[in-house]
Amino acid sequence: MGRFVLRRLLASIPALFLVSLITFGLLWLVPGDPASIFLDTSATAEELARVRRELGLDRPFLIRMGEWYLRLLQGDLGTSLLLNRSVTSAIFERLPVTLSLTALAFFFAVLIGVAAGVVAAVRHGKAADQGMMTLALLGLSIPEFWLGLVLIWSVAVLLPIFPAGDYVAFAKDPWQWARHIALPTFTLACVQMGFVARMARSSMLEVLGQDFVRTARAKGLPEPYVVLRHGLVNAMVPIVTVMGIMVGGLLGGAVVIEQVFSIPGMGRLIIGAVLSRDFPVIQGGLLFLALIYLGVNLLVDLLYAVIDPRVRLE
Amino acid sequence: MKKTYLTLAMSALLLLTGGGPAHAQKKGGDVVIAMTAAPPSLDPHATSAQVARNVNLHMFETLYARDENARPVPDLATGVTVSPDGLTYVFNLRQGVKFHNGKDMTSADVVASLERYRKAGASPALVAAISSVAASGPNQVTIKLKSVQSTFLGNLSSPRAPIAIMPSEEAAKDMGKADPIGTGPFRFVEFKPDSHVKIARFDGYKPNPAYKERDGFAGAKVVYLDSVTFRFMPEAGARDAALQTGQVQINETTDGPTAKRLRGNPNLQVIPVLPWAAMILKFNMAQGIGADLNFRRAVAQSLNLEEIMAVAYADIYRLDTSWVFAGSAYHTGRTTPKQDLVAAKASLAKSAYKGEKVTFIVHNDRPTVDTATVIQQQLAQIGVTVDLKVADWPTTSKIGLGSDEGWNLWTHGFGIEPYEGPASSMSHWVKGQGQRKADPMIDSIFDRFNSEMIVNAQQRLFTDFEKQMNDQVIAVNMGNFGLFQVATTKLKNFKPYRIPRMWGVWLD
Numbered sequence: 152m153g154r155f156v157l158r159r160l161l162a163s164i165p166a167l168f169l170v171s172l173i174t175f176g177l178l179w180l181v182p183g184d185p186a187s188i189f190l191d192t193s194a195t196a197e198e199l200a201r202v203r204r205e206l207g208l209d210r211p212f213l214i215r216m217g218e219w220y221l222r223l224l225q226g227d228l229g230t231s232l233l234l235n236r237s238v239t240s241a242i243f244e245r246l247p248v249t250l251s252l253t254a255l256a257f258f259f260a261v262l263i264g265v266a267a268g269v270v271a272a273v274r275h276g277k278a279a280d281q282g283m284m285t286l287a288l289l290g291l292s293i294p295e296f297w298l299g300l301v302l303i304w305s306v307a308v309l310l311p312i313f314p315a316g317d318y319v320a321f322a323k324d325p326w327q328w329a330r331h332i333a334l335p336t337f338t339l340a341c342v343q344m345g346f347v348a349r350m351a352r353s354s355m356l357e358v359l360g361q362d363f364v365r366t367a368r369a370k371g372l373p374e375p376y377v378v379l380r381h382g383l384v385n386a387m388v389p390i391v392t393v394m395g396i397m398v399g400g401l402l403g404g405a406v407v408i409e410q411v412f413s414i415p416g417m418g419r420l421i422i423g424a425v426l427s428r429d430f431p432v433i434q435g436g437l438l439f440l441a442l443i444y445l446g447v448n449l450l451v452d453l454l455y456a457v458i459d460p461r462v463r464l465e
Numbered sequence: 466m467k468k469t470y471l472t473l474a475m476s477a478l479l480l481l482t483g484g485g486p487a488h489a490q491k492k493g494g495d496v497v498i499a500m501t502a503a504p505p506s507l508d509p510h511a512t513s514a515q516v517a518r519n520v521n522l523h524m525f526e527t528l529y530a531r532d533e534n535a536r537p538v539p540d541l542a543t544g545v546t547v548s549p550d551g552l553t554y555v556f557n558l559r560q561g562v563k564f565h566n567g568k569d570m571t572s573a574d575v576v577a578s579l580e581r582y583r584k585a586g587a588s589p590a591l592v593a594a595i596s597s598v599a600a601s602g603p604n605q606v607t608i609k610l611k612s613v614q615s616t617f618l619g620n621l622s623s624p625r626a627p628i629a630i631m632p633s634e635e636a637a638k639d640m641g642k643a644d645p646i647g648t649g650p651f652r653f654v655e656f657k658p659d660s661h662v663k664i665a666r667f668d669g670y671k672p673n674p675a676y677k678e679r680d681g682f683a684g685a686k687v688v689y690l691d692s693v694t695f696r697f698m699p700e701a702g703a704r705d706a707a708l709q710t711g712q713v714q715i716n717e718t719t720d721g722p723t724a725k726r727l728r729g730n731p732n733l734q735v736i737p738v739l740p741w742a743a744m745i746l747k748f749n750m751a752q753g754i755g756a757d758l759n760f761r762r763a764v765a766q767s768l769n770l771e772e773i774m775a776v777a778y779a780d781i782y783r784l785d786t787s788w789v790f791a792g793s794a795y796h797t798g799r800t801t802p803k804q805d806l807v808a809a810k811a812s813l814a815k816s817a818y819k820g821e822k823v824t825f826i827v828h829n830d831r832p833t834v835d836t837a838t839v840i841q842q843q844l845a846q847i848g849v850t851v852d853l854k855v856a857d858w859p860t861t862s863k864i865g866l867g868s869d870e871g872w873n874l875w876t877h878g879f880g881i882e883p884y885e886g887p888a889s890s891m892s893h894w895v896k897g898q899g900q901r902k903a904d905p906m907i908d909s910i911f912d913r914f915n916s917e918m919i920v921n922a923q924q925r926l927f928t929d930f931e932k933q934m935n936d937q938v939i940a941v942n943m944g945n946f947g948l949f950q951v952a953t954t955k956l957k958n959f960k961p962y963r964i965p966r967m968w969g970v971w972l973d
Contacts, residue, residue, distance in 0.1 A: 183859030184867070188505045189512040189587060191625065192828075192858070192877045195898040196866045198513065198588060205511070205585055205640045233505050234658045235641065241658070303706045315706035316698070318660070413698045413707070415660035423503070423659050428859045 152456070156449070163445045170441040171223075174434055175216055184208070185232050185428040206232050219434065228435035233427055238435035241420060246439075248318055249416035252408070253401040255336045260343035260401075261394060265383075267344070268351020268390075272359060273378055283348060290345030295404050299338045299411035306334070316413035335412045339404050343397050350393045354386035361385075387458050395451035399444055489957060494972035495692045496956065497713040498965055499704040503658055503697040507645040510578075510586045513626035515880075519717070519964045520662050520695050522682060524565070525629035525647035528556055528575065528606075529622035532681035533962075534792055535884055537622035539675065540683045541570065541630055541648060551613040551918065558604040563669045564632050565652040572600035577636035579608070579628065585640040587626035590892055594620075594915075613916045615923065616888035623889070624682055624963060625881050650686040650968050651693065665692040679969035681962065689971035708733065708951055714972075715952040715965055720831075721780035724949035734954050738961040739781055739947030740790050742880030744774065744836055747940040751869040751901035754823060759816035761938035764874075766809035767847045768840065770801055774944045777835040781947035788883060788890040788931055788942060794920065795887040795927045799935075801944070809847045822852040825874040828861040832946070837876050869901050878946070884963060887927040888914060894939055906933045 186202040187194070203209050222229055228238035264287075271283040307315040313334050319327040358364065359382050367377045406418030413419075417436060424432035504517035509525045530540035539545070542556040562570040579598045586592060594614040601607040610617065621628055635643040645653040650672070651664040672685040679685065696713060698704045705723055707713045709730070719727070724735045746764075748755035755761065774782040784801045785791055791798075823844075827837040834855055841851040851874070856864075864871045882889040888911075895911045897903035907930065914926045934940060952959055955973045960966070 181860075182863055183857065184863040185859065187859045187862035187866075189514060189517075190862070191513040191515060191881060192862075193879045193882055193893055193899075194513060194862070194866065195590075195893065196901075197590070197898065199862070199866045201585065201589055202511075202587060235506065244657075245659075300702050303703065308706050308709050311710055315710045315712055316703050317696070317707070317712060411700055411703060413660075413696070413700065413703050415657055419659045426857060426859075427505070 152453070156453075159449050159452070163442075163449075166445060167438060167441055171220075171434060171438055174437050178428075178430055178433065179212055181428075183428045185430065188233065188427040208232075215430075219431070228438070229431035231424075231432045232429045233424075234429070234432070238431050241432060242417065242435060242439050245415060245417045245420050247320075248414060249402075249405050249409070249418060251321065252332060252335055252339065252414065252416060253398070253405050255332060256339035256343065256401055256404075257394075257397065259336065260340040260347055260397065263340070264344040264347025265351045265390065267348040269355055269378065269383060271348065271352040272355030272382075275356060280352075284352065287345035287348040290341045291349075293341065295338055295342060295407050296411050298341060299335070299408060302334050302338060303411070316411075318412075318414045318416075335408045335414060338411075339401060339408045342404065343400055346397065346400070347390065347393060351386065351390055354389045355382055358382050358386040384458070388455060391451055391454050391458060395448045398447040402440055402443065489971075489973070490689055491971045491973065492689045493691050494689075495694060496690055496715065496967060496970075496972065497694045497696055498715045498717060498967075499698045499707055499713040500695050500717045501697075501699055501704075504662065504695075506641050507653070507656060507662070508641050508643045509627050509629040509631075509647075510582050510643070511626075511641040513587045513881075518624055518627070520664070521629070521645070521647075522624060522627060522649070522964050523651040523664055523693065523967060524645050524649040524653055525627060525631070526649050527622055527627050527629055527682075528558075529618050530681065530683035531622050531624060531885070532683050535681065535790075535886060537618040538680070538683045540622070540673065541575075543675065545618065551615075552610045554608045554610070554617065555601065556606045556608070558606065559673065560604055561671060562648050563671075564648055565646045565667055565669075566632060567669065568632055570630065570632075570648055571603055572606045574633045574636070575606045575630050576600050577633035578630045579606075581636040581640075582628045586628065588623065591620040591623055591625070591628060613918075615915055615918050616886075619886060619888055622682075623885060625885070625889075650688045654692065659697060661694050661696045663692060663694045666690060679960070679966065686968040688968050690967060693967045705951075708953075711953070714956055715950065715959075717950060717965060718948045719951055721778070721949065724951065725780065727951050732954055734952050734956075734959075736950045736952060736959070736961050737781055737947055738950055739783060740785070740883070740945035741947045742878035743785075743788070743883050743945055744777070744833075744876065744943045745879045745940050746840065746874060746876045746943060747899055748874060748938070749869065749872050749901050750897070750904075750939070753873050754816070754818055754821070755873045755900075756902070757816045757818070758937065759812050760818050763809045763812035763816060763818070763847060764844060764849070765802065765938045765941050766805045766812055767843050767849075768802075768941060768943070769804040769843055770943045772843070773836055773839045774946065776839050777832040778946040781949065783945045783947075785945045786942045788934065789887055789927075790883045790945065793883075793886055795924055797928055797931055799931060802935075804843070806846060813847050813849065818849065820848070820850065822850050823873045824854060824871065825851045825876075826854050826856070826861050826864050826872045827876055828858045829855050830858075833876060833878070836943070840874075840876065879942075881963070883945075887923065887930070891927075891930050894934070900939050904933065904937060904939060906937075907939070 186199055189202045190198055230237050231241055234241050267283045271280040274280045303315050306312045314331050319331050321328040364381055367381045409416045409418040421436040502516045504520050505514050506512045509521040526541050528542040529537045532538045543559050546555045576598050583592045594610045596611045597609045599607050632646055635646055650670045652667040654663040654665050656662045666688040672687050676685040704716045708716045727733050728735050748761050750756050786799050786801055787797045789795050827833055837853055841853055844851050865875050891911045893899045894907050910926050910930045917923050957971050957973050959970045
């Protein structure tokens with residue numbers, strides 16, 4: 152297993168390099184000047200030139216790119232043009248916020264999604280199945296930003312149960328943290344819940360129709376035991392694959408959700424950086440998200456071996 | 466006798482109602498202001514962005530500042546003595562002014578701050594006339610100019626990218642790196658770049674004894690609140706929701722329909738701020754069809770300004786096409802030009818326009834895009850084809866300010882300049898900065914204005930400037946637009962200004 156992990160880690164280096172290269176390419180192609188963020192709408196060309204000089208943006212793009220890679224080799228992601236701090240510290244300040252949001256959404260999406268999928272498979276063709284799958288389709292179809300705004304309007308403004316946005320750190324006040332993160336978590340989890348439920352249902356249907364399940368039932372094993380021990384465990388491999396893909400969806404969704412709920416996380420950091428063309432933050436932030444995504448997929452590959460002993464990592 | 470009874474009745478009424486705000490002030494409380502974006506920097510010299518002004522001008526002060534009517538008045542200085550030749554300005558500083566780090570402000574700090582601004586400040590034109598800055602005493606600073614500049618105090622007091630006074634050790638730092646330590650009535654607490662900036666009442670602050678009341682960016686700045694948090698909420702719906710749930714107490718800006726809806730909420734006060742900015746259409750006179758006067762004239766004649774402003778700013782606009790705001794001594798009360806399609810077609814026929822697409826750049830702010838769209842429709846009536854290029858602000862400004870290529874028309878707001886006055890408004894068009902090709906007459910008027918010390922003569926020059934802008938159609942001023950601010954009714958004595966001032970206000 153050690154060799155497998157090492158090989159995967161080494162293989163992620165070219166992937167990360169490719170991500171950084173594509174980001175650089177996009178930044179080079181996309182027009183826009185970060186210096187303009189420092190200026191009023193009626194600024195003059197002279198003022199823009201002065202700010203560009205102060206920010207070091209008057210130097211050729213390729214030289215700046217070369218310098219960035221040199222610093223990266225030393226573990227330095229550079230300094231933000233706007234935040235007055237290193238990109239690494241900007242990321243680490245926001246990472247706990249995004250991780251807590253995505254981890255909670257992930258947990259609820261998997262828990263509720265798998266449960267709904269199992270119930271739908273067991274009650275195949277019945278009202279429960281149709282109801283669950285309609286809800287799953289609804290979850291998949293509703294845009295996250297719309298759902299977020301509707302929830303703010305209904306259970307924050309009309310019925311003031313939850314706060315309308317913002318974030319409170321868990322360490323500062325656990326109760327307020329839970330209140331503030333509830334709506335964003337639910338919104339973010341909704342789409343993924345539908346995705347997992349549909350996948351769990353089809354995977355369970357396939358497994359429940361197999362001979363070994365019929366044998367288990369014929370042996371007189373209790374139905375919950377058959378469904379969970381024989382059915383669900385064997386249906387988990389495709390579900391785990393979906394869970395790996397989900398992380399990408401959750402990280403992407405967090406960008407939107409953080410914007411709607413005014414949560415200062417990684418997504419908002421990157422959106423802000425894109426809108427203001429804060430190149431070092433865009434580079435560093437995307438590289439970091441790619442790293443998380445690769446890490447999660449490595450974890451998923453390791454989980455295959457845990458779930459299914461037939462899978463050999465070497 | 467009748468008059469005496471009336472006076473007594475009025476006095477009784479005043480007593481019953483508490484006699485006005487002076488008796489109701491309460492100390493304490495935290496106000497949260499929802500802002501559309503985060504300030505790009507808390508270094509006041511580094512940025513002219515409005516969102517930065519909103520925060521920085523609570524923490525920093527200038528030698529002179531603008532009063533309620535945008536006139537320069539002493540703030541950190543007690544006054545100024547100008548030499549007979551108009552080249553030397555001697556400022557005496559207020560004594561006992563403390564920075565937020567506890568240090569007394571001295572002339573060394575003022576000199577260091579001004580020198581820093583001269584080296585790399587975000588609005589270099591403000592200090593371009595200075596030849597030297599020196600401390601002529603512990604509480605006195607002498608500034609020498611290269612040539613007479615009647616607008617010098619106006620420049621020194623500009624809130625645009627304020628020439629703020631900071632401790633000399635902070636002024637020694639690179640641009641954008643100075644810590645937010647000023648002399649203002651609020652001190653810095655924390656800045657979480659995509660969340661909020663928090664400032665708190667500076668208990669070492671002594672309001673300027675020369676004033677009795679709040680007056681623009683100057684005056685007696687008395688702080689009742691404990692702290693103010695500027696929360697960055699780019700999503701308009703989230704700002705409104707946070708205001709209605711009491712999570713924020715002021716929404717810096719909301720649109721007309723939302724303001725209309727919130728007027729029915731007894732817990733909120735909707736505050737129109739008009740004028741906020743002028744909406745302008747400018748031409749790229751350096752290349753292409755924008756260089757052709759007949760074409761520019763055709764565009765100006767084809768515009769129905771009333772229709773444009775009514776569509777883009779339905780509930781909050783004023784058809785005022787002067788290049789300074791009403792209330793200024795220089796306001797000319799120009800009549801609004803009327804749409805004349807016949808004249809426009811005749812001008813177009815005389816121009817070099819051959820039906821090619823005219824590139825119109827605009828940034829993706831909703832009312833600005835609406836403005837451009839209506840202009841596009843109106844130009845179509847005379848046969849001008851417009852290619853509307855909508856992009857975000859960094860892209861649009863890069864095209865518009867970066868080179869002579871890539872655009873013919875550009876529309877955007879023009880706010881701080883008409884507020885500041887004629888010199889600021891004119892300076893945008895000097896040396897072709899706004900229109901990318903110098904107009905010798907505009908440059909000459911500006912030079913004469915700068916060296917003219919008599920107000921009447923300045924007013925005549927400014928009228929000449931407006932006439933030249935109109936005759937040469939360097940840009941079209943389409944009118945003033947405003948914005949709606951919404952606050953909780955618990956916030957008392959709030960008066961809208963160029964920033965949401967948090968001195969002189971309190972929570973009930």
